[in-house]
Amino acid sequence: MIARTETVGECKVLHVGGRIDFESSLDFEQQVNSMIQSGGDRFVIELSKVELLSSAGLRVLLSTAKRVQHRHAELALASPSQVVRQVFRISHFDLLFKIFPTLREALAAFGISAPSAEDYGGETPQGGGGTPSAKPAEDRLAEAAAAPPRSEPAEEREALRSLVRATPPPMSQPTPPVATGSPADLPKGASVSSPAQAKTVVPPPLPISGPGAEERDRARGVTPPPVPAAVSDGRPRREASYPAVLEVRAEGISYPCKDGDVIGTAGRVANSFFASIAGLEARHLLIGREGDRWFVFTPKNIAHPFVLDGVPLVAGERKFLQYVEHQVEFSGHLFGLRLIPDRRKKALFGRFSSK
Amino acid sequence: MPSFAYEIRNRPGALSELMRKLDSTVLPLLDNPSERSALLLVVDELVSNLLKYGFEPGRDQYMSMRIMVDGEWLQMELRDNGRQFNPLARLNPDSLYREAADRQSGGLGVYIVRKMMDAAHYEWTPPWNNLTLRKKRRAKDDCTH
Numbered sequence: 001m002i003a004r005t006e007t008v009g010e011c012k013v014l015h016v017g018g019r020i021d022f023e024s025s026l027d028f029e030q031q032v033n034s035m036i037q038s039g040g041d042r043f044v045i046e047l048s049k050v051e052l053l054s055s056a057g058l059r060v061l062l063s064t065a066k067r068v069q070h071r072h073a074e075l076a077l078a079s080p081s082q083v084v085r086q087v088f089r090i091s092h093f094d095l096l097f098k099i100f101p102t103l104r105e106a107l108a109a110f111g112i113s114a115p116s117a118e119d120y121g122g123e124t125p126q127g128g129g130g131t132p133s134a135k136p137a138e139d140r141l142a143e144a145a146a147a148p149p150r151s152e153p154a155e156e157r158e159a160l161r162s163l164v165r166a167t168p169p170p171m172s173q174p175t176p177p178v179a180t181g182s183p184a185d186l187p188k189g190a191s192v193s194s195p196a197q198a199k200t201v202v203p204p205p206l207p208i209s210g211p212g213a214e215e216r217d218r219a220r221g222v223t224p225p226p227v228p229a230a231v232s233d234g235r236p237r238r239e240a241s242y243p244a245v246l247e248v249r250a251e252g253i254s255y256p257c258k259d260g261d262v263i264g265t266a267g268r269v270a271n272s273f274f275a276s277i278a279g280l281e282a283r284h285l286l287i288g289r290e291g292d293r294w295f296v297f298t299p300k301n302i303a304h305p306f307v308l309d310g311v312p313l314v315a316g317e318r319k320f321l322q323y324v325e326h327q328v329e330f331s332g333h334l335f336g337l338r339l340i341p342d343r344r345k346k347a348l349f350g351r352f353s354s355k
Numbered sequence: 356m357p358s359f360a361y362e363i364r365n366r367p368g369a370l371s372e373l374m375r376k377l378d379s380t381v382l383p384l385l386d387n388p389s390e391r392s393a394l395l396l397v398v399d400e401l402v403s404n405l406l407k408y409g410f411e412p413g414r415d416q417y418m419s420m421r422i423m424v425d426g427e428w429l430q431m432e433l434r435d436n437g438r439q440f441n442p443l444a445r446l447n448p449d450s451l452y453r454e455a456a457d458r459q460s461g462g463l464g465v466y467i468v469r470k471m472m473d474a475a476h477y478e479w480t481p482p483w484n485n486l487t488l489r490k491k492r493r494a495k496d497d498c499t500h
Contacts, residue, residue, distance in 0.1 A: 022403035055464035083392035
C-alpha cells in the first residue's frame with residue numbers, strides 16, 4: 001500500500017493506492033490517524049488507485065467514520081476504483097459514506113475548488129481560488145450529493161428542483177440563488193432578469209408545509225404539488241397492523257418484499273417496472289425490517305430520493321412505515337407500499353388453540 | 356487446466372509470503388481486475404482468519420491451497436487442520452443497514468467472500484476443514500461480480 005497526505009484549502013486529502021489488506025491495514029490505519037490528528041475538520045480519502053480492499057481496510061474506514069462523527073468533523077471518500085466500489089456495494093458501505101466520483105467533486109462538496117488537474121484524473125478543474133464556501137458544510141455536501149452527471153441536463157434540472165424542495169428558503173426573505181448554469185439548464189419556471197444574473201438560476205417558488213402554508217401559497221400564486229388521495233381526502237389514514245407483510249404495488253401488480261430488498265434498476269422487486277424509470281439509481285431505496293416494523297432507507301449517495309406520501313425521503317435516514325397504504329413518487333412514476341396484516345401466525349395459533 | 360499449489364504454515368509472515376507467490380504465479384493468468392481482486396480478497400480474508408483464529412499457537416498446523424484456472428472457472432480448494440470452522444454457515448452481519456455508529460465489522464470478511472464467489476462447498480473430514488470455492492470467469496471488461 002502506498003499513501004500520501006496533502007492539504008487542499010482547509011481539507012486534508014489522503015491518497016491511497018495498492019492493496020489494503022490484512023497486512024497493510026495497520027499501515028493504512030496509521031496514515032488515516034495521522035491525517036486526522038494533523039487537525040482540521042474536513043477529510044477526504046482518495047481511493048482511485050486501490051487494487052484491493054479487504055474487510056481489514058473496511059474496519060479502518062468504519063472506525064474512521066465513527067471518530068470523525070464523534071469530532072463533528074466531515075469525511076468524504078473520492079474516486080473509488082472499480083474493486084473498491086464492488087466491495088462497498090457488497091458490504092453496504094456505500095450507504096455509510098459520502099462517496100464522490102472524483103476528488104474534484106469531493107473537494108467541491110467542502111467548498112474547495114481544485115487547484116490543478118494533476119490529481120483529478122485529467123479533469124480540468126473548474127473555478128479557482130480555493131476559497132471555502134460560506135455556506136454550512138451540510139448544505140455543501142447536500143448540494144454535491146444532489147449534483148447529477150453533467151451530461152444529463154434533464155436530471156440536473158430535476159435534482160436541482162429536488163434540492164430546492166428539500167431546503168426551502170425562509171418566507172420572509174427573497175429566494176437566494178441556489179446554483180449556477182447556462183440558460184439551457186434552467187428549470188421550468190426559472191427566470192433570468194438581467195445579464196448580470198445570467199448565470200443565476202432562480203428556482204420556482206415552492207410550497208412550504210406547516211400552518212397557513214396553503215394560504216401563503218395561494219397568495220403567492222403557487223400551485224401546491226399533488227397530494228396523494230389517501231392523505232388528502234380527509235379520511236384518517238389506516239394505521240398498519242403489525243406483524244405485517246409488505247408489498248410493492250406497481251401498475252396493478254403486487255410484489256411481496258423481504259428484509260434487505262432493493263428498489264432500483266438493479267433491484268429484484270418489480271424490476272420490470274423500476275428498470276425502465278430514467279434517473280433511478282441501481283439501489284435507490286432499501287427495504288428493511290426491525291423486529292416486526294418495516295422501514296425504507298435511502299442511501300446517502302442518492303441525490304433525488306423518492307417522495308413518500310408527498311414528502312421527500314431524506315438520504316441516510318430510515319423511514320418507518322406507519323400506515324396500511326403509502327404512495328411513492330419519482331419523476332411522475334407512482335407506486336405503492338402496502339402493509340397487509342400477517343395472518344399466518346394467527347392461523348397457526350388458531351389451529352393449536354382450537355384443538 | 357493450469358493448476359497451482361501453495362502451503363501456508365502456522366507462522367508469522369505466512370500471508371505476505373503467499374501473496375508474493377500468487378503475484379508471480381496465478382495472477383498473471385487473470386486479465387480481469389475483478390477476478391484478480393476477488394482471488395486476492397478471498398485469500399486475504401480466509402487465510403488471515405485462519406492465522407488469527409483457526410491455528411493454535413505452537414502447533415504445527417497448515418493449510419494447503421490449490422488454485423485452478425480454465426476458460427470458464429476459477430476454482431480454489433482450501434484444506435486446513437485448524438479449528439473446525441464452516442464459513443458458509445455464518446449468518447450475514449446483522450448490521451449491514453445500520454448507521455456507522457451502530458455498525459459492527461465482525462463477520463464482514465467471510466460475508467464478502469461468500470458474495471464474491473459463485474459457488475461454494477464446505478466439508479469437515481476430521482481433522483480437516485475442506486472448502487471449495489468457484490467463480491465464473493467473465494470477459495475483461497465485465498467487472499460485475
